[in-house]
Amino acid sequence: MKIIKKIALLGLLSTAVLSSNAQSIPYEGVSGWEETKDSRMAWFREARFGLFIHWGLYSAAGGSWEGKQYPQHYAEWIQAWAKVPSKPYAEVLKPKFTASKFDASAWASLAEEAGMKYVIITSRHHEGFSIFNSQQPYSLKNDITGGTNISPKGRDLYGEVVKAFRAKGLKAGAYYSLLDWQHPDSYEGLSYLNPNPTGYKPNHEVYKDYLYGQVKELANNYGGLDVLWLDFSSKNHQGESWGTKRILTDLIKWQPRVIVNNRFWDGLENKNGDIGTPEKYIPPTGLPGMDWEVSHTMNESYGYSAHDQNWKSFDKTMRLFIETVSKGGNFLLNVGPDGEGAIPEKAVKLLKDIGQWMKVNNESIYGTTASPFQGLDWGYCTQKDGKLYFHVFDIPSNGSIEVPLASTIHKAYLLGSSKKSLKISKSAAGKTIQLPADFKGQMPMVIVAEIKGTPQVIQQQILTQKDGRIILTANNAKLIGTGGIKLIGATTHDPNRPNAIGDWSKKSDQVAWDVKIQRPGTYKIVVNYLPHEQKSGTISLSLGTNNLSYQLKATKGSQFVDVETGTFEISQQALGDTALKAELKALEITGNSLPEISSISLVPVK
Template sequence: MRQSNLLYDMWSLSPNTYSVATKRNKIMKYKLQLLSIGLVLATIMGFGGTGFAQEQESPQARDDRMAWWREARFGMFIHWGLFSVAGGVWDGQKALPVVCSSCWLQMRLAVPADEYTALTQKFTGEHFDPTFIARLAKDAGMKYVVPIAKHHEGFCLFDSKLTDYKITNTPAKRDWIRETLDAVRAEGLHAGIYYSLLDWHHPDYPAYMRNDPKVAARPRQWDDYIRYMHEQVAELMTRYGKIDVFWPDYSTKEMSGEKWGATGLVAMIRRHQPQIIINNRLARQSETSRNPAWGMDFKTPEQHIPPTGFPGQDWETCETLNHEWGYSHFDHDWKTPTELIHQLIDTVSKGGNYLLNIGPKPDGSVPQSTIDTLHAIGGWMKVNGESIYGTTANPFPNGVPWGRCTCKHLSDGNARLYFHIFQWPWQSRIRIPSLENEVAAVWLLSDPSHPKLPFSRDPEGGTVVKLPTAEVNDYATVVAVDLRGQVHIGKTAQAASGPEKIVFRDTFDTPDTMKVNADIDLIRQARGKVASAYVGVGKTLLVSTSRQNTIVANSLKRVGPAAMEVEADFAEQIAGKNFSLSADIKYLGTNPKGWGSISLLSDKGPERDSSPMSILLKGDGSVAVSSGRAGEPVTSLFSPAQLGKMLGRPFAVGAFHNYKYVVQWDEKKNLVSFFIDGVELPLKDKTVNFGGASVRHIHFINAKDVADTDIVFDNLTLTVGP
């Protein structure tokens, strides 16, 4: 009992004891007292530092603790704070790029802390309705809710006793966390808390992460910040009821693990909340397996669904409804219900959870577009939620070409497969890869009477199911298949044949708001898996890969003040094979300084791009082709006049003129061919000198700043042949 009292005393100092913003002069008075308490705790409990010996959790105990989370599969993230008031704009300037422009505004635009705090007087929250939000989450089929308690800006949305920088000191005068968690629990949902480890407001947080030049040179006491951060987490763990998920965010190379006092922090959290689930962000991804005392219950890819998930591990992807976490005054590029439902299914089919974010307005109300989208998702979940909740990953090594699959292990020892059809198949038939099991029944999940669908087995052991003539659901139709016994995959289920298409498709409204999206239908036909990288300011490129076991690396590098380049690594798909890369090249202006390029690179030589074959597309319409030979950076050069003569018509590069460019690679002959609108250009040297190495990488660059973008790659398609 005494140990518990000591722990509570340490983590619940009164506001007169420790108020960072206004009462730093009182800290030293208590340092000896805090040190004594800490030493007693360290002696009695092994608390703090790396010497903590946490009792080993048995696999069964872990499974029991994680059971509800694995059953839930779908949750709501809520980003609300002072950043919602600014909405990604400060003094008329947008905090670009669009992604994270709201939450990261203070950092990106270097807003001094004393100026940023003025937002507190505009933070009214008069239309915040926690019950409405909780019911909105429940209606969407979500099973848990994770609201922001404090984001990187340092503003607390709970009534912390350790700072004056909090919601109860704003015109809102409400404890948002308390009200939200109470409403969430009242709806039968699980309650989580997000808490940023960063703090751009705290005077002892490192100066290099702050934007206030007035305090940049002031000495800082890191131990004081860590104490403050630990005490705030303790407030959340002791004053807000049962917490099911703790979502700390995030770690860097400099700030990770014991730099945060992670062992002691997690030990304290688990003492107060023994059944809590903690993410892996108290350490960098590369360190998350090193110390189980740092939490590490689940991995957290962000705005990204890994091609194969993390087999054998718990994980959760967090995604946004547009490009932004918090409310934005200018980002109205909302994802459709179809996109989001497909993301949910894709995530669960790879064994993960899907945490979908909403960003309330400054007044606390939820944007109508968000409400409409969540209602649409909820409508689909009410019919098909069985195929999401409590399911496990797709058991087929290569998936299915027309959708996704989830699996449920039934209490009677049998298994049920759920096939989510994204693209209605030709002749209304689907083929399920070969199974050694007997198929007991097949039916549409949307039909409450469950009439059986006709099916037959083909010579390779696959199951061919006859579907209704018309698509049953606009988002995704679910076919349920009952098996005798647990799933046993047939040997031919891993077979794959025919060309593989990897498609990059963009559509755009204006050059500076270009949105790049994958062509979902073609990706699905190609058994695609989607990864993502950002290209340009406010531009997103979705890269699809064609097989589930492919390792995809998308790298991102700044090439100039605003220009970006992206390298798509398709080593597994293109190595040793012929392929064709096509793109519609759109010329948005006539600025000769604008340019774009496509390069084929090898992994040979001291640098990976030491001998590329490159096509340089200039804003004036000229095209330069290089085979990468030393001393010959350009082997062929074509002017607009020459191109027009070859095409038999003028080659125009004015606004929105576009042409089909195709690059063909013959692996065996080590030759490249280049076409514009079906006309092959006479290259001086078609041989690519890779020193015997295969093409392993494809590199795209779209240069110039966004406002003057001249070259846009549209409808990019990579077709890999046999």
């Protein structure tokens, strides 16, 4: 997978290719792609849920080399972490990659049971070894690793996977690395891991031919190719660095229905391919105007790591899954089998648990589009065909959910129990739906609301939490202004950071929330922000008759912190107001912007 910072650190990429620095354009301008996009993407937009499989020679190492465990969270990078030249790397791991427990049909059955509609498997990763039987001369025999094909004699592991998944009616695609740490004519093959005593100068045109030849094999030798999932590019090597125009010109002829992701080009959110590919993070507002897919892991690593036991819970995984779909994306959930082809038991259990939920609730996933709401305190929403699907993760204390919707809800019910209508009431804040008190199923519960036409959304009101707090988050904030203020979210290298209000560089910009006061009293005001040694400023917060200002000082920090800024007095009279507007303004900005602000909490003083 893509680790830009690590590559810069390791010096894996050179800066030689001038053609790659030219402005990239969608599909390198090749005809046939843009014109057929909607028809090619139809199944992908319906699917919403797929399986990612990272399986290769690195799987046999399991995240360790010569007895040393490497804690880095991408075990498929073990060759780079341990700085092993390709020759000894191959000599040690080829005998260990036996695939002796591999059962392609069992993998396909597990994916089908989980409710997945497609699979993407690593046909080859960055070390240059492939689980498909390439007939390229370098793959068949070379002086560095002997050869790049690692399927056991008489077998083609990639072909077995494709055949088994298609037999279940699932789509099948190939992950294919554009990097190659062993090929002497690649951009990085002789620059870091492998010695070059003769001073050989790589011929990148030879490498482009090699890439073309292998993509041609994947497209033509396996009964079809539903997705070509590339990885990866950089500012210095993208587009024509890989011979992209030639590949795309012929690929659309070989496979007219194929989907290609955006990693022929730099940037996980670039729009030059069919789909954007955020890695281990969900864009705060999705990626409007394009198709996209979040790839995520069950633990930390994509490739198998024997010591990576940081498994995500069912609840955590479902929140990532539903949030992605609610923002209009697909969710590509990864498994990393070991060198024998066994999927870890905890991964199997998680997939089976998801499958149980999907059996009841898949209607709220397949073919849905993004939520019409900016944010919902209790969960997420998807929609299609006159129906809103409310995924309730956190049941409010009063047993009902508030929905900022002006449209009439003709009927509401628990998905799977359409004959039992739920009570609906309306207010100035929208609609209130009483949740079933006897729900015994897996969370999140899914409530269906039937409406007519396009949902008419009203400004969401922030309600009091169970513990009395009022939390104004970046997710449910209204950002006002044209100075560049925006939501900044998690990244591949910091997937757990909260969304925050960032790039606030103009005092004319401001932030607002509508707050429904439900409890009078004294509240501490706590700001959660990210300190920065070159960013500071003074902010003001007002709510009703209350107002305070606070200076966010320039200090070094790498984590969001809480700071208490003062108190507000909320009167009994405020309870009668439909809503109060909370306004956050910048009185002073020092540096290029204010520090990022994740949330402001009003905490009741007892």
